[in-house]
Amino acid sequence: MVHKQDDGGRLGAAEIGAELGERATLLQFSSAFCQPCRATRRTLAEVAGMVEGVAHVEIDAEDHLDLVRHLEVLRTPTVLVLDADGAVVRRACGQPRKADVIAALGAAVRD
Structure with missing residues (x-):
């Protein structure tokens, strides 16, 4: 579920x-x-290393409460897939599977 696309929606x-x-x-x-x-960090770093032009950025939720509230992040880990323009195209809570991350990336770079 993706929220707040119409209020600037880009990061x-x-x-x-x-x-x-x-x-x-x-x-x-x-x-x-x-x-x-920790496991999510490893998975995302591995996928980012496999796909050219993809960055992995980790944010400490406790240090960025305004952003957490704005994006309605309710638990950790939460992963947002941003397209090249910074728009949120996919969102997942909990530890993602590598195949799901790759599939979400495919949607992000295609859009």
């Missing part, structure tokens, strides 16, 4: 604290003691 380097990927960005919200966040 950029200023909001996430890192440059967007040329083709897509895997934006991960984590927290310090979240065990699934």
Whole structure:
């Protein structure tokens, strides 16, 4: 479920604290003691390394509460797939499977 597309709906380097990927960005919200966040970090970094032009950016949810509220992130890990323009095209809560991340990326770079 994707929210807040009509109020600016795009995220950029200023909001996430890192440059967007040329083709897509895997934006991960984590927290310090979240065990699934570690596994998610590994999965997303691996996929980003496999697909040219894709960046993986991890954000500490506790340090970015305004963004967490704006994007309605309710738990960690939450992963947002952003297209090249920073629009949220996919969203997942919990630890994603590698195949699902690759499929979501396919949708992001195609759109």
